Structures are given as structure tokens and as C-alpha cells.
Amino acid sequence: MSDTRVFQKNGNTIIVLTDTKVFAPYVQLVGKVVATTLFLEKQKNVSVEVYLLTNESIREINKKFRKKDVATNVLSFENSKDLIFSEKLGRTNKKHIGEIYLAPRYIKSKKEDIRGLSLHGTLHLLGYDHKKQADYKKMEKREEKIFARIKLGK
Numbered sequence: 001m002s003d004t005r006v007f008q009k010n011g012n013t014i015i016v017l018t019d020t021k022v023f024a025p026y027v028q029l030v031g032k033v034v035a036t037t038l039f040l041e042k043q044k045n046v047s048v049e050v051y052l053l054t055n056e057s058i059r060e061i062n063k064k065f066r067k068k069d070v071a072t073n074v075l076s077f078e079n080s081k082d083l084i085f086s087e088k089l090g091r092t093n094k095k096h097i098g099e100i101y102l103a104p105r106y107i108k109s110k111k112e113d114i115r116g117l118s119l120h121g122t123l124h125l126l127g128y129d130h131k132k133q134a135d136y137k138k139m140e141k142r143e144e145k146i147f148a149r150i151k152l153g154k
Helices: 021-040 055-066 104-109 114-125 133-152
Strands: 003-009 012-018 046-052 074-078 095-102
Touching (some): 012 021, 046 114, 055 104, 074 114
Parallel strands (some): 012 046
């Protein structure tokens, strides 16, 4: 990884890594969104890793783990044996809840908001999903509520 930043907030640790320095402007923004989401979801003493990747890198991960040979905007992997990079970083005394992968160039090309996708990925790590319509509505409602706070800077 090209660049690594560690954010400590409210007892949580967010590690944001990039595979190119071009994504450096997103590091602070993504770290804040994940930290805010964890706080609003009342998470304490947890760690999350966030990777800002090129389209090619996220495509390879998507192909390997989801059998989809295409780039995508965001992938989340809850803490499991399938974590990709975690073992290289070592562990802390915090509960590691998983990894989020974001592709800033892909996100920008689709005119999506990296803040919203960072929030979405974090909620997945916390057990939210959108496989069923009821779950989709619950996750969407929570995303809207948190995103409103993020936009206000709270």
C-alpha cells in the first residue's frame, strides 16, 4: 500500500490505506465518515480497515471473492477468514469488524458520493444488508439519517 493513515476516535481505530497517492485527498474524508458512522451506531473499541483502490485492484478482489469480473464502487467483508489484507497489518486489542474497499475513480465516473459509499460499507460491517426488501428499507433509512448528520458535519 502506498499511503496509510490511522484515525483514533471515540475509542475506535480506523485505518485508511491507498494503493496510489492520487487517492490521498479522500483519506481524511473517508476516515471521518467511518468514524462518525461507528459513533452514531454506538460502536466502541472496534477497528476497521478501509482501502482506497484502483479500478483494477477492486476488480480483482470482486472477481476473487464474488466471482464478478468487473470493477465496482464498494465491497465490504465482515471479520472472517476471508479478510484480504488484515494479517499484514497486525492486530490491536480492539475488536476488528472488517474491511471496506472503495474505488474512488469508479465512484467518480458514476457520479456517486464516496461519503455515502463509505457509510454504506460501514453499515454492512455492522450487520446491515439489503438482500430482502424489509432489510433494504431498514438499511436505507439508517443511511439517510446518518448521511444527513455527516453532511451537516456532526
